[in-house]
Amino acid sequence: MARTRDESSPLFAGNAAGTLRLIVYLALAMVLMVLDQRNGWLWRVRYSAAAVVEPAYRLAGLPAAGVRTLSVAFADRQRLTEQNQRLRENLLLANTKLNRMASVAEQNQRLKQLLDTQHSLDLHVQLARVIGIDMGAYRYRITLNLGARDGVKLGQPVIDAHGVMGQVREVLPTTSMVMLVTDPEHAIPVVIERSGLRTVAYGSRSGDELTLPNLPLAADVRVGDRLLTSGLGGRFPPGFPVGDILAVAPAATGMFLVAQARPAADIDRSADVLLLHDQAEPDGPPSPATPVGPPRDLAPGKGAVAADPLRASRTATKPMVAAARPGTPR
Amino acid sequence: MSRHSLSRWWFIGTLAFALMLMLLPLPDVLEPFKPYWPALVLLYWSLESDDRVTLGLAFAVGLTADLLNGLVLGEQALRLCALVFIALRFRARLRFFPIWQQTLAVLALLLNDRILLLFVRILAGSSLPPVNWWISPFVGAALWPFLFLLLDDLRARLRIQ
Structure with a gap:
């Protein structure tokens, strides 16, 4: 396959036309890149080209898919059994957790309702x-x-x-x-x-x-x-x-x-x-009103002063007596 | 089918096969080792046949590769144009190099291609690639003798130009 040396393949020097063509092509590529980067109309070209590109991807993906199929086909039985076992255990565990979560969620709901009662009534x-x-x-x-x-x-x-x-x-x-x-x-x-x-x-x-x-x-x-x-x-x-x-x-x-x-x-x-905690009002007769007498400075002598503590203690004990016998059911 | 059209289809077939190899999904670990197949095949053809590979063809292959790859349109067209231009310029010398020298030359071309790509990427505003990004040219150069001998052998068996 000896070749004669001709103009298109010089041994040492290039020709000007080739360099010019290179420059033109490089410039074209640059323009394309800039247009593509700036998100111009080139996406339309890409979009229509996708129809051609997609089968190419499928074709290129075939070997990988084949390898995966082979690995499944030749995977040994024991490993599959082991994997199956592990997955089963995981499933069981996950289900258990899920159930517990459900019960916790329900409890949460109930507690929230209780809290609402507490807030809405402002109860102790x-x-x-x-x-x-x-x-x-x-x-x-x-x-x-x-x-x-x-x-x-x-x-x-x-x-x-x-x-x-x-x-x-x-x-x-x-x-x-x-x-x-x-x-x-x-x-x-x-x-x-x-x-x-x-x-x-x-x-x-x-x-x-x-x-x-x-x-x-x-x-x-x-x-x-x-x-x-x-x-x-x-x-x-x-x-x-x-x-x-x-x-x-x-x-x-x-x-x-x-x-x-x-x-x-x-x-x-x-x-x-x-x-x-807020017990109902104890029933029974209302506690007697504190007796209103004449002002203390009008009281004659010391006897009135001695009577005062007695009266005060009587009014204090009456409600206690009432509280001591709350109504019993039935 | 005449011998001429057979050889043309063979030529187109190898290019298409190179594009497919470029698209071939690999495990993540192997991905940086994937050589730049279209460049290797284009190099082979530009060395072996005198008039088939032109700058226009390199541009077209690059555009197709861009479309397939989904990268910036024109990026690979630029790289392949530069690569083929250099290969064509030194074609007469590269052809008669012994195979190890030719391998070194291919390594230089592929490294140059990576540097060009780096320029383009940086201009487009991406960050610097990781170190293992530079492995690919070496893998490509290491594969070059085998690819060259294989394609040559197939061509001889098929008796096509």
Whole structure:
């Protein structure tokens, strides 16, 4: 393949035309680059060229895809089994975590509702956890994780986000027992929100509803009426939801109406409850007004001064006596 | 099919194959070692056949490579034009170099190409490439003897110019 030396391939020197062509092409490339960088109309060219380019990519990608297919085809059985095992474990773990997350989210929701109750009513409350449930024969009680050391007192009302749950019946040093409103031994003075009728709601033997056994025959009670605490009896503060009337029917004796109500609180679902610290006003006669006598400087002599402390102590003890006998349910 | 058209298709085929090799996705570790295939094949043809490779062809191949690569349009056209120009200018001498000298010359050309690319990139405002960016020309030069012998051998077997 010997070649004759000609003009187009000089041994040492280039020709001017070749250099000129190079310069033209280089300039063209530069212009193209600048246009492309400045985001001019060149994107249209690229766009239309994409139709040609795309199959080229596919073609170029074939070897890589082939290698991947081969590696899957020849991957040994043990490794696949191992991988499968690991993935299974991971899945199990992830599912467990997911479930826990769901329960935590639910708890969060409940706590938020409780907090809302606390804020909206501006109550002085204490959050407590339910740590035990006693659903024995006709006993519907729960145990809370707070006791005398935490300031729990006998008779404190217990509420949740939706309504009244019950009252503290027994206080131990670190725990306390709450009698639920659905306990057959429990009674709570209520008022029907719509009509203002006062009555008493008792627990029931089934433990999931309230009974109002002695409504007058002419009483205005309908299904769906809401029951609120009336505040009478001095144990529960007034205005808390207690339940909704489910059914109204004449009693077997025909002398009263008997209504069934569903408790408003989530009796069997709550895990966190609130202990109310603002006790209702103690009932009984109002404390006597401090006697207003004539001004002290008008009092004759020393005897009046000696009588004053006596009178003051009497007025102070009267409310204490009243507070010492709060109304007991039933 | 005449021998002439066969040789033309062979020529076009090698160029297309070089472009495909350039696009071939490699694992990240191997990516810096990928030689600049279109330049190698264009070099081979510019040394081996006297009139097929021109500046215009180099420009066209470069534009195609730019389109395929999705880089700035005209970048590879510029590089390949410069490369082919130098190769054509010293063609008569390069052709008759022994293979190791030719390899060194190819290394110089590829390094020059990288430097040109570096200029373009810096002008366009990108930062300096990492050190392993400079490995590619050496790989290309190391592959050159094999590529040259392979293509020559295939050409002889196919009895085409």
